[in-house]
Amino acid sequence: MIKVVRGNPTPEELAAALAVVRARAAAAEAEPTPGAAPPEPNWSDPARIARRETHRAGPRAWARTYWPG
Template structure:
């Protein structure tokens, strides 16, 4: 008997165990998605106004004139 041609060979072969039909279907779905080339879209650029770190307050200055410096823009 001749060896099967490349197009007749199975893509996956179970070498150990006895998986159920559902397990084989899940494995096939995972392996099928690995071959696709899905380019991830870059995250949309966030403006400085929407940056949550803007809400975090800087440490207050200490020492002489600290009360005046605390009210000045940073």
């Protein structure tokens, strides 16, 4: 429960304050616990390459088709 101690805030000001409090609470819940394992890095994920724009065909286009394995 939130209680206004001083002043006379507008409904918009109360809504903004409540949004900040709720965002902070959600961020605190999303933080990993100290004993939790770190997330896996995705730098080697092949799907990461597929998200980029594909190159147009042109000179040396064959060199961009090599998939390191």
